[in-house]
Amino acid sequence: MRLSELPKNLPATVAGVVDAVADDAIARRLRELGFVAGEPVRIVALAPFGGDPLLVQIGSTRFALRRSEAARVTVASADGAGA
Amino acid sequence: MSALQIALVGNPNSGKTALFNRLTGARQKVANYAGVTIERKEGHYTAPSGRRVRVLDLPGTYSLDAASPDEAITRDVCLGRHPGEPVPDLIVCVVDATNLRLHLRFVLELKALGRPLILALNMIDAAERRGIAIDVEALSRELGIAVVPTVAVHRHGAQALIDRLDAQALPAPQPHPVADLHAEVRRILAVAVSSARDSAATDQAIDRIVLHPVIGLVILAVLMFVIFQAVFAWATPLMDGIEAGFGALGEALGALLPDGVLRSLLVDGIVAGVGGVLVFLPQILILFVFILVLEESGYLPRAAFLLDQLMLRVGLTGRSFIPLLSSFACAIPGIMATRSIADPRDRLTTILIAPLMTCSARLPVYTLLIAAFIPQRTVAGVFNLQGIVLFTLYVAGIVSAMAVAWVIKRLRRDRSEHALMMELPSYRWPHARDIAIGLWERAMIFLKRVGGIILALTVLLWFLSSFPAPPDGATEPAIQYSLAGRIGRLLEVVFAPLGFNWQICIALVPGLAAREVAVASLATVYALSGNEDGLSAIVATQWSLATALSLLAWYVFAPMCLSTLATVRRETNSWRQVWIMAGYLFALAYLASLLTYQIARWLT
Numbered sequence: 018m019r020l021s022e023l024p025k026n027l028p029a030t031v032a033g034v035v036d037a038v039a040d041d042a043i044a045r046r047l048r049e050l051g052f053v054a055g056e057p058v059r060i061v062a063l064a065p066f067g068g069d070p071l072l073v074q075i076g077s078t079r080f081a082l083r084r085s086e087a088a089r090v091t092v093a094s095a096d097g098a099g100a
Numbered sequence: 101m102s103a104l105q106i107a108l109v110g111n112p113n114s115g116k117t118a119l120f121n122r123l124t125g126a127r128q129k130v131a132n133y134a135g136v137t138i139e140r141k142e143g144h145y146t147a148p149s150g151r152r153v154r155v156l157d158l159p160g161t162y163s164l165d166a167a168s169p170d171e172a173i174t175r176d177v178c179l180g181r182h183p184g185e186p187v188p189d190l191i192v193c194v195v196d197a198t199n200l201r202l203h204l205r206f207v208l209e210l211k212a213l214g215r216p217l218i219l220a221l222n223m224i225d226a227a228e229r230r231g232i233a234i235d236v237e238a239l240s241r242e243l244g245i246a247v248v249p250t251v252a253v254h255r256h257g258a259q260a261l262i263d264r265l266d267a268q269a270l271p272a273p274q275p276h277p278v279a280d281l282h283a284e285v286r287r288i289l290a291v292a293v294s295s296a297r298d299s300a301a302t303d304q305a306i307d308r309i310v311l312h313p314v315i316g317l318v319i320l321a322v323l324m325f326v327i328f329q330a331v332f333a334w335a336t337p338l339m340d341g342i343e344a345g346f347g348a349l350g351e352a353l354g355a356l357l358p359d360g361v362l363r364s365l366l367v368d369g370i371v372a373g374v375g376g377v378l379v380f381l382p383q384i385l386i387l388f389v390f391i392l393v394l395e396e397s398g399y400l401p402r403a404a405f406l407l408d409q410l411m412l413r414v415g416l417t418g419r420s421f422i423p424l425l426s427s428f429a430c431a432i433p434g435i436m437a438t439r440s441i442a443d444p445r446d447r448l449t450t451i452l453i454a455p456l457m458t459c460s461a462r463l464p465v466y467t468l469l470i471a472a473f474i475p476q477r478t479v480a481g482v483f484n485l486q487g488i489v490l491f492t493l494y495v496a497g498i499v500s501a502m503a504v505a506w507v508i509k510r511l512r513r514d515r516s517e518h519a520l521m522m523e524l525p526s527y528r529w530p531h532a533r534d535i536a537i538g539l540w541e542r543a544m545i546f547l548k549r550v551g552g553i554i555l556a557l558t559v560l561l562w563f564l565s566s567f568p569a570p571p572d573g574a575t576e577p578a579i580q581y582s583l584a585g586r587i588g589r590l591l592e593v594v595f596a597p598l599g600f601n602w603q604i605c606i607a608l609v610p611g612l613a614a615r616e617v618a619v620a621s622l623a624t625v626y627a628l629s630g631n632e633d634g635l636s637a638i639v640a641t642q643w644s645l646a647t648a649l650s651l652l653a654w655y656v657f658a659p660m661c662l663s664t665l666a667t668v669r670r671e672t673n674s675w676r677q678v679w680i681m682a683g684y685l686f687a688l689a690y691l692a693s694l695l696t697y698q699i700a701r702w703l704t
C-alpha cells in the first residue's frame with residue numbers, strides 16, 4: 018500500500034521509498050527525513066481543500082507531505098494487510 | 101591565544117538560532133554571503149579563559165546532500181570549500197533532544213567529515229518534561245564525540261557548552277564508514293535513549309484543533325484579522341507621540357534659525373521627512389512582533405499546511421506563505437525569506453507577487469486617506485469601520501496576488517512536480533529574548549533603509565520643490581514655479597484620467613522610489629504651498645472621494661519601490677525579472693485606479 022492511500026490514524030510501517038523518476042531528489046530527501054524500512058508511520062491529519070497535503074507522523078516527527086510525495090512511500094499496515 | 105572559530109549547524113527547528121542568541125547576545129553581525137543573498141550571521145563572545153570565540157550561525161539543513169542554496173552554503177562551509185570562509189576550528193552540531201531519531205542522522209553525516217565536532221544536545225528540558233531519558237555518557241560513547249546538554253532558552257543554559265569549549269581542544273572523531281545511517285541511528289537510540297510514553301501527545305492534541313479543516317481555518321482567519329486590527333489600534337498613540345515630537349522639533353529649529361534656505365531645508369525637508377517616516381515604525385514593529393511570535397511558536401508551518409492546496413492551485417506552495425506574510429511588513433525581508441523555498445520556480449513566483457502584499461510602507465497612504473474620508477464609526481457593535489476598510493485593502497492585494505500567480509502558472513513552460521516536504525515542529529512558548537533580538541534586527545534593517553534612501557529622496561524633493569524661486573510679482577504659491585511643479589504638471593496629463601491632481605503627481609515620483617515617502621512628499625508639497633493645516637484636513641477638504649479611492653487603489657499595486665527592485669535584482673540575478681515585475685505592477689495599478697476613479701465618479 019502507498020502512504021497516500023493509508024487511512025487516517027491507522028498505524029503502519031514503512032516498507033520503502035520508490036523513485037518516481039530517475040534520480041528522484043524528492044525520494045532521496047524522504048529517505049533522509051527518516052522514511053526508511055521498519056519505521057512506524059501514521060497519517061494524523063488531512064489539510065482542508067481536498068485532504069492534501071497529509072500530515073504524517075514518523076517517530077515523533079511530523080511532516081506535511083503532498084499526496085504525490087506520500088505516494089512514493091510504500092507502507093504495510095500494522096495488522097499485516099498489504100505491502 | 102588566537103580566536104576560536106566555531107560554526108553552528110543543525111537541522112531546522114533544533115534551536116540553533118536560540119543557541120546562537122544565547123552565546124552571542126546582541127554581539128551579532130548580519131550580512132550576506134558574497135555573491136549570494138543568503139544571510140550570514142556571525143557573532144562573538146569571550147570565554148571565561150579570556151579567549152575570544154567567533155560563532156558562525158549556518159543555515160539549518162537536514163543533510164549535507166544539499167537541496168537548496170542555503171543548504172549548499174552549510175555544506176560548503178563544513179567541507180571547507182566555501183571561498184572566503186575559513187574552515188571552522190570546530191563544528192557545533194545542535195540537535196533537538198526530543199527529536200533525535202531525525203537529527204542524529206545528520207550528526208553521523210557530519211562525523212564522517214572527520215573534523216572536530218561537538219554535539220549540543222539542546223532542548224534537554226523539553227525532553228525531561230516529556231519523559232525522554234537520555235544517557236549522555238552512552239550517547240557520547242556510541243557517537244564517538246563529546247556531547248553537552250544545553251537549554252538555549254535558559255539564562256545559563258549554554259554554560260556547560262561554553263565551559264567545554266574552553267577546557268581543551270576537541271579532537272576530530274574517527275570516521276568509521278557506516279553503511280546504513282538509519283540503522284546506526286536506531287542502534288544508538290536503543291542504547292542511549294528511553295522514552296516512557298508517546299512524547300508528542302501534547303502536539304497531537306493541539307494539532308487536532310489547529311489543523312482541523314474548518315476550525316483551523318477559522319482560527320487562522322481570526323488570527324490574521326486580530327493582527328491587522330491590533331496594528332491599526334495599538335500603534336496610534338505611539339504614532340501621535342512621534343508626530344508631536346517631530347512637530348515640536350521642527351518648530352524649535354524654525355525659531356532658532358534665521359529665515360532662509362537652510363531653515364527651509366532643515367524644517368521642511370529633513371525634519372518633516374524623517375518624522376513622516378519614523379512615525380510608522382510602531383506599526384512595523386507591532387506587525388513583526390506578531391510574525392516573530394507565530395514563527396517561534398511553531399504556528400507558521402501549520403498555516404502553510406492549511407493553505408498549501410489553496411496556494412498550489414494558483415501555482416505557489418504552502419511555503420510561500422511565510423515570505424508572503426513577511427511581505428506585509430516589507431517586501432524586502434519577504435523576498436529575502438523566499439530563500440527557504442528550495443524550489444527555484446516556486447521561489448520566483450513568490451518573489452514576483454510579494455510586492456502585492458500590502459507592505460507597511462503603504463500604511464501611511466492608507467492611514468492618511470482613511471482618516472480623511474472614512475468616518476470613525478463602529479459597525480455591528482465591535483468593528484471599527486476604518487479597520488474594515490483597511491482589511492478590505494489588504495484582501496484586495498491578496499486576491500490580486502493570487503490572480504497574478506495563477507496567470508504566471510498558466511504562462512510558464514515547466515509544469516513538473518515540485519515538493520512540499522515540510523516539518524511541523526513541536527509547539528513552543530516563544531521567548532521574549534529571542535523575539536526582542538529578532539525585532540531589533542528587523543528594525544535596524546528598516547531604519548537603515550529609511551535613513552539612507554528616504555532622507556536622500558526627501559531632500560531631493562525639497563530641492564525640486566524649492567528651486568527655481570518664483571519670479572518677482574508672482575501670484576501663485578512658490579511651488580508652482582519650481583521644478584517639481586513642472587514635473588507634476590507634466591505627469592498630470594498621464595494621471596488625469598485617474599483623478600490625480602498635480603500635488604499627488606509630484607508626490608508619486610519619490611513615492612515610486614520608496615512608497616513611504618509619498619506621504620512625506622505630499623506634506624512637503626502642501627507645506628511649501630503655504631498650507632499650514634494638517635495634511636489630513638487638506639486632503640479631506642480639497643480632494644474628491646473618487647480621487648482618494650483611486651489613490652488607494654493605486655497603492656494596492658503601488659508600482660514598486662526601488663529598494664524592492666534592487667532586492668529582486670540581487671535575489672534573481674536577472675534584470676529581466678525586475679522589468680517584468682515593474683511593468684506588470686505599473687499596468688495593474690493604472691488599470692485599477694482608472695476603473696476606481698471612473699466608477700466612483702459615476703456613482704457619486
Ligand SMILES: Nc1nc2c(ncn2[C@@H]2O[C@H](COP(=O)(O)OP(=O)(O)O)[C@@H](O)[C@H]2O)c(=O)[nH]1
Nearest residue numbers: 112113114115116117118223251252253396528
Ligand atoms: N524548551 C526549550 N525550547 C527551546 C530551546 N532552544 C530553542 N527552543 C525553542 O525552540 C523553537 C525553535 O528554535 P529556533 O532557535 O528558532 O530553531 P532553529 O530553527 O534551529 O533556528 C523556538 O520557539 C525556541 O524558543 C531549549 O533548549 N529548550
